[in-house]
Amino acid sequence: MPKSMMRQSSLSREPPPCQVSIEAGQIAERQIPDMTVSQCVPDKAEGLRATSPIRHIDSSRIEVRLMAAHTLFDKIWGPHVVHEDPDGTTLLYIDRHLVHEVTSPQAFEGLKLAGRRPRRPGATLAVPDHNVPTTDRSLGIADPLSRIQIETLEQHCADFGIPLFSMHDVRQGIVHVIGPEQGLTLPGMTIVCGDSHTSTHGAFGALAFGIGTSEVEHVLATQCLIQKRPRTMEIRVDGRVSPHCSAKDVILAIIGTIGTAGGTGYVVEYTGEAVRSLSMEGRMTLCNMSIEGGARAGMIAPDETTFAYIKDRPMAPSASLWAQAVQHWEGLRTDPGAAYDRVVTLQGEDVAPQVTWGTNPGMVTGVDGVVPDPRSFTDADTRDATTRALNYMDLAPGTPIVEIPIDRVFIGSCTNSRIEDLRLAASYFKGRKVASNVRAMVVPGSGLVKKQAEDEGLDVVFRAAGAEWRESGCSMCLAMNADVLQPGERCASTSNRNFEGRQGKGGRTHLVSPAMAAAAAVTGHFVDIRHWA
Amino acid sequence: MEPFTTHTGRVAPLDRVDVDTDQIIPKQYLKTIHRTGLKEGLFADWRKLADGSPDPNFFMNQPQYANASILLTRDNFGCGSSREHAPWALLDYGIRAVLAPSFAEIFYNNCFQNSILPVVLDAQEIQRLFDHVSADDRFELTIDLAAQTISTPQKSSFQFSIDPFRKQCLLQGLDAIGLTLQREQAIADYEVRRTRETPWLFQDLCS
Numbered sequence: 255m256p257k258s259m260m261r262q263s264s265l266s267r268e269p270p271p272c273q274v275s276i277e278a279g280q281i282a283e284r285q286i287p288d289m290t291v292s293q294c295v296p297d298k299a300e301g302l303r304a305t306s307p308i309r310h311i312d313s314s315r316i317e318v319r320l321m322a323a324h325t326l327f328d329k330i331w332g333p334h335v336v337h338e339d340p341d342g343t344t345l346l347y348i349d350r351h352l353v354h355e356v357t358s359p360q361a362f363e364g365l366k367l368a369g370r371r372p373r374r375p376g377a378t379l380a381v382p383d384h385n386v387p388t389t390d391r392s393l394g395i396a397d398p399l400s401r402i403q404i405e406t407l408e409q410h411c412a413d414f415g416i417p418l419f420s421m422h423d424v425r426q427g428i429v430h431v432i433g434p435e436q437g438l439t440l441p442g443m444t445i446v447c448g449d450s451h452t453s454t455h456g457a458f459g460a461l462a463f464g465i466g467t468s469e470v471e472h473v474l475a476t477q478c479l480i481q482k483r484p485r486t487m488e489i490r491v492d493g494r495v496s497p498h499c500s501a502k503d504v505i506l507a508i509i510g511t512i513g514t515a516g517g518t519g520y521v522v523e524y525t526g527e528a529v530r531s532l533s534m535e536g537r538m539t540l541c542n543m544s545i546e547g548g549a550r551a552g553m554i555a556p557d558e559t560t561f562a563y564i565k566d567r568p569m570a571p572s573a574s575l576w577a578q579a580v581q582h583w584e585g586l587r588t589d590p591g592a593a594y595d596r597v598v599t600l601q602g603e604d605v606a607p608q609v610t611w612g613t614n615p616g617m618v619t620g621v622d623g624v625v626p627d628p629r630s631f632t633d634a635d636t637r638d639a640t641t642r643a644l645n646y647m648d649l650a651p652g653t654p655i656v657e658i659p660i661d662r663v664f665i666g667s668c669t670n671s672r673i674e675d676l677r678l679a680a681s682y683f684k685g686r687k688v689a690s691n692v693r694a695m696v697v698p699g700s701g702l703v704k705k706q707a708e709d710e711g712l713d714v715v716f717r718a719a720g721a722e723w724r725e726s727g728c729s730m731c732l733a734m735n736a737d738v739l740q741p742g743e744r745c746a747s748t749s750n751r752n753f754e755g756r757q758g759k760g761g762r763t764h765l766v767s768p769a770m771a772a773a774a775a776v777t778g779h780f781v782d783i784r785h786w787a
Numbered sequence: 788m789e790p791f792t793t794h795t796g797r798v799a800p801l802d803r804v805d806v807d808t809d810q811i812i813p814k815q816y817l818k819t820i821h822r823t824g825l826k827e828g829l830f831a832d833w834r835k836l837a838d839g840s841p842d843p844n845f846f847m848n849q850p851q852y853a854n855a856s857i858l859l860t861r862d863n864f865g866c867g868s869s870r871e872h873a874p875w876a877l878l879d880y881g882i883r884a885v886l887a888p889s890f891a892e893i894f895y896n897n898c899f900q901n902s903i904l905p906v907v908l909d910a911q912e913i914q915r916l917f918d919h920v921s922a923d924d925r926f927e928l929t930i931d932l933a934a935q936t937i938s939t940p941q942k943s944s945f946q947f948s949i950d951p952f953r954k955q956c957l958l959q960g961l962d963a964i965g966l967t968l969q970r971e972q973a974i975a976d977y978e979v980r981r982t983r984e985t986p987w988l989f990q991d992l993c994s
Contacts, residue, residue: 333985336977337970343952345970347977349988357870359820370964373974376991385818399818406820417994438992442985450869450893464893466871467822468900468963476967478974482950514805515863518892548866550892571987579987614805614866635804635861642803732868734814741837753809753867755832 323592326555327486327521329585330461334444336478346481349443351473352429353380353416355407356734357448361471362410372414373477379438380411380418383428384734388697388724391421400735414474427700427726430454430668434538435700437567441556441583446473451668451750453544456553457537458560459586461521463550485595487520487549488588491528493602498784500678501536502670502748502767504528504600505543506608506618512598514616517549520596523588524554528602534563535674542669543750546615555587609655609780610752610765612643617752619655621770621782627651646754647762648742656780658764662745663694663721663775664757665768667731670748671699673706675768679748680712682772682783683719689778694721695737697729721775733757746774789902790960794883795929796856799846800920806860807867808894812876825872826879847880851924858885859916864905865894874901884930886937888913899953902960904932906947932958 324332337345358380365371372378385400387393395401404421411418419426425436430451433439441459446452448470455462469479489508509516522544524537532540537554544552561580564570571579606620617640619626628640628651644651649658665671665679676698688694696716698704704726707713713723730737731749739745739761748771749756752763766774773781816828834847841848846855858877864887865873874897877885884904898905908916919939920926929938932954937945956963967974982989 333981337973339952341951343950345967345973347974347981350992356817360822360871363820368964374991376993379992379994397818403818403820417992419994423994440987443988448869448871450867464869466869466874466893466897466900468871468897472964472967475964476974477978478967478970480952480963480967514866515889515891518863518889545867545893548863548891569990569992571990575987575990579985582985614807639804732809732814734817751807751809751867753807755813756809759813759832760837 323589325486325588325592325594326459326523326553326586327461328592330442330444330459331483334461342482344481344483345478346444347478348446348473349377350433350438350445351378351470351477352433352438352445352447352449352452353378353407353470354384354429354447354449355382355403356384357467358470359403359406359410361448361467361474362406362414364468364471365414365474368475370475372416372474375415376417377477378416378474379433379436380407380416381426381429381432382407382421383426383726384728384732386421386426386725386727387735388695388727388729388737391725396736424701424705427698427703428668428671428728430538430542431671431699431703431726434458434534434563435567435702437564437570440564440570440579441560441586446479450545450550451542453550453552454538454542454668456541456544456551457534458564459553459556459583461551461553464545484550485520487517487522487596487598488594489522489524490526490597490599491524491602492526492599493528494531495528495602495605496784498769499605499607500767500769501532501539503605503608504602505540505546506610506615506765507600507605508598509543509547509615510608510618511600512547514546514614515548517544517547520549522547522549522552523594524552525588526599526602529554530557533674534559535672538672539669539675543615546750556583607767607770607783608765609658609770610763611647611649611655612640613646613752613754614643615750615752615765617643618765621655621780623655625649625651625653625655656782659744659779660692660746660764660774661743662739663688663692663771664697664730664737664745664747664749665695665721665771666697666699666729667747667749668699668728669731669750670768671697671703671726673703675748676703676707676712677710679768679772680715682769682776683721684715686719686776688720688775692775692778694719694775695724695730696721697724697737698726700726719776730757733761739763746771746780788900788956788960788962791883791902791904791932791957793929793931793933794856794904795927796883797852797854798857798859798886798916798920798926798928799852799855800917801846801858801860802917804861805863805866808865808870808873809867811865811873812870816876817870817872819872822875823879825876828872829876829880849924854881856881856883857928857930858882859913859920860885860887861913862887862889862910864890865897866891869893869897871897871900874898874903878903886913886916899957900963902957904930904957906930906937908937908945908947912945
């Protein structure tokens with residue numbers, strides 16, 4: 255990537271919500287051990303030998319491989335290199351490919367036009383999620399365009415022998431919920447999908463990133479992608495977060511710190527006690543929003559929590575393969591002394607429940623904060639963007655976050671629709687009622703999450719409180735189906751994007767955790783749940 | 788893919804930072820199963836005012852930019868979703884190059900797949916170009932990809948950097964899949980070796 259893509263977001267000039275220290279350029283100062291190319295990278299020796307001496311080949315890149323200490327990223331990237339050109343252009347092997355109905359039709363059409371076939375149909379899993387109705391599915395899909403898009407996916411999968419969970423399958427759900435749920439997502443894998451939230455799967459210690467439709471076609475045809483090695487960033491969250499804060503608050507605080515482009519060009523590894531102590535659901539929430547900080551991929555080293563989550567899932571390795579896989583996975587962690595290109599640290603105790611006030615996820619503050627004054631920013635671009643955002647959001651500078659009233663609540667999306675999210679939300683709804691002027695929707699991430707929630711009686715809690723309990727899908731995260739905000743409506747949403755019009759033209763989105771969304775549904779405005787009875 | 792070699796065109800200004808792909812093409816236009824015809828959705832929400840009338844200040848409603856083919860904008864252009872519909876919509880409208888101080892990564896990649904050239908220039912250089920456009924709303928630029936230059940009619944010139952592989956693909960209009968398929972044997976060898984080392988990665992999924 256060009257160096258100017260490294261821009262630090264102008265929003266990072268705000269006072270950061272957490273204590274931060276950044277150590278850049280560590281890697282450039284380290285010495286390259288005097289080793290021969292063939293000793294270090296035997297399977298790529300041919301590609302590298304053409305250029306000599308080795309120190310003249312992008313040293314920041316080569317150096318990582320020559321050092322004895324490797325990052326988690328190195329340990330996944332290296333074994334997936336099929337071929338590397340002297341300029342670093344790499345043919346990277348892709349282990350798993352997830353496909354949904356919106357970004358795949360043109361890829362399948364391209365294959366057909368070129369007379370090509372998928373190289374490994376069995377490495378791919380397809381599921382409709384963006385367009386599916388979250389109401390009674392036996393009635394079909396009212397919108398003809400949505401219906402055609404889903405039927406097209408089914409037809410292409412049938413034509414090419416690609417496994418598909420149909421809309422009527424209990425295993426159907428949001429693509430980034432069902433992959434882990436089925437045991438498809440495993441440590442050490444490369445995983446792609448025509449969807450930017452593919453970073454979710456990095457929670458298992460996989461290298462997972464979103465791609466465009468042309469690349470979807472590329473992976474279908476070749477099981478590979480042409481890539482350049484990204485830089486690495488460690489984001490370490492030390493200490494513990496408050497019991498009222500969740501992974502959602504941590505990732506929003508991180509994005510508020512680094513800005514929406516702070517991670518551009520990097521693969522992030524999340525480390526530290528506060529990350530390590532998260533459940534798999536929390537880790538997925540964290541990695542999911544890496545892209546909102548500009549990073550295509552975020553990852554967390556696998557550990558006992560990871561292995562316990564994967565074990566016995568339908569698509570996970572079983573019997574003797576399980577033991578072999580776990581032994582391999584146990585080595586997937588960053589070695590002591592391995593260097594990242596950039597390090598950002600936060601203190602878990604400093605993270606307050608977060609609420610976005612603007613039109614990108616970096617426009618965020620603690621619930622005890624206020625809507626900022628555009629005039630407080632020295633940078634002209636930030637001032638203009640803030641003015642525009644406050645105008646769109648219809649918010650006055652200085653307004654306390656807890657005084658912002660809401661009309662709608664959406665609990666769902668690939669960020670926050672898993673069983674733990676629903677349990678947490680239910681604990682805030684229990685014995686309470688949704689405010690009379692608020693409409694609240696709860697949309698489980700998959701048919702299986704829905705079933706589990708119902709087995710635990712969570713649906714009864716939601717319904718008793720007056721919230722709607724729906725079928726699984728992306729729903730109002732991006733409002734491609736019938737679940738849409740009306741112009742001017744203000745929504746507390748557990749989703750990942752608060753862009754203008756994201757949940758419906760003229761709709762106003764505030765991103766929050768499931769707990770904060772549930773509390774807002776009950777009170778009709780944001781509340782500091784740390785002090786809420 | 789159509790090659791990109793040199794291009795001269797009118798420059799349309801979009802003076803906003805962090806333009807996300809939800810703005811470039813809102814979700815209601817993503818229901819298509821085709822790559823073409825997407826210009827209808829390009830900046831669909833920004834083209835209009837709240838009352839539905841065209842926003843006279845938006846470049847797409849200004850006749851001098853009707854045939855603009857170069858978009859000049861600010862930092863982090865194309866952030867958000869991976870939808871390739873964003874470059875498809877730009878291309879369908881006639882945009883062949885986007886100039887900005889920085890781009891979001893997936894959008895940046897997607898441009899190259901569609902013969903759109905995303906050019907990164909310093910913020911000061913971008914500001915100078917904005918100044919040119921404000922002074923002359925018929926301002927044109929010439930982009931020479933082989934030389935990696937952008938020239939104004941007054942012959943002042945900006946140099947830009949670009950990945951050599953991507954440059955070659957654009958100059959020759961190369962089919963990336965075709966290039967990868969030339970390494971079919973290396974891929975097959977890789978699969979044999981890795982199936983032996985990590986067999987659980989090669990178990991077929993089934994529905």
